[in-house]
Amino acid sequence: MTIPVRLYSYWRSSAAYRVRLGLAYKGVQAHVEPVDLPAGAHRQPSFQALNPDGLVPLLEIDGLRLSQSMAILEYLEETRPQPALLPSDPVGRARVRALAQWIACEIHPLNNLRTLQYLSKPLGVSSEQRSVWYAHWVRQGLERFEQHLSEPQTGAFCHGDTPSMADCLLMPQVFNARIMKVDMADLPQIARVESNLLQLDWVRQAYPYSQIDAPSDQGELALPAKA
Numbered sequence: 001m002t003i004p005v006r007l008y009s010y011w012r013s014s015a016a017y018r019v020r021l022g023l024a025y026k027g028v029q030a031h032v033e034p035v036d037l038p039a040g041a042h043r044q045p046s047f048q049a050l051n052p053d054g055l056v057p058l059l060e061i062d063g064l065r066l067s068q069s070m071a072i073l074e075y076l077e078e079t080r081p082q083p084a085l086l087p088s089d090p091v092g093r094a095r096v097r098a099l100a101q102w103i104a105c106e107i108h109p110l111n112n113l114r115t116l117q118y119l120s121k122p123l124g125v126s127s128e129q130r131s132v133w134y135a136h137w138v139r140q141g142l143e144r145f146e147q148h149l150s151e152p153q154t155g156a157f158c159h160g161d162t163p164s165m166a167d168c169l170l171m172p173q174v175f176n177a178r179i180m181k182v183d184m185a186d187l188p189q190i191a192r193v194e195s196n197l198l199q200l201d202w203v204r205q206a207y208p209y210s211q212i213d214a215p216s217d218q219g220e221l222a223l224p225a226k227a
């Protein structure tokens with residue numbers, strides 16, 4: 001009997017979006033179980049019993065429960081190697097992992113929900129100052145990422161002309177920045193790679209507004225039509 005794959009996700013969670021991309025790229029069908037983060041569903045005993053960390057994503061696969069998006073992507077890569085999320089050469093793998101970790105370690109922790117909530121309460125930071133905090137760290141991180149994308153190893157995607165783990169990290173961070181109205185007009189490499197990725201069906205399948213728990217009012221972030 002095949003054990004169903006289940007992903008605990010929230011439509012605009014960056015970390016869950018990374019895993020949706022990895023699953024979709026590798027053609028792994030997963031049942032998506034929405035966890036309403038703003039309503040605090042991740043802090044309820046029913047979810048904490050599954051993941052005591054109280055975070056999404058959580059992936060049930062192969063009879064296991066896996067947390068931490070980077071670890072999940074690495075697990076998918078090891079157990080389902082094709083199509084590959086990492087290049088075949090060690091130098092390429094190091095570059096892709098460095099790009100991915102730049103977002104996962106240097107940007108995302110500064111902009112995730114609990115960090116922003118802590119600024120508001122108990123620290124009493126106003127919503128305007130909170131937006132300044134967000135834009136500062138996300139802009140600084142993405143500017144550096146843009147410089148990395150100027151390297152010759154970059155192609156249609158973050159590393160060459162084949163999508164990789166780095167693209168699975170970039171797409172969610174850019175969506176998150178757009179939702180928070182961060183100006184990215186001067187980051188053309190990021191815009192180019194994003195636009196190339198948005199042509200791909202598996203990326204479109206994982207897009208936040210393609211999710212069952214996404215609001216119907218999509219505004220300017222609605223999934224753009226294919227070119």
Ligand SMILES: N[C@@H](CCC(=O)N[C@@H](CS)C(=O)NCC(=O)O)C(=O)O
Pocket residue numbers: 012013014015016037042054055056057067068069070104112113114115
């Ligand atoms: N490093 C973790 C980050 C997980 C994480 O922070 N998830 C966010 C959504 S993007 C979350 O569940 N936040 C709930 C909270 O901050 O209270 C990963 O990569 O999976």
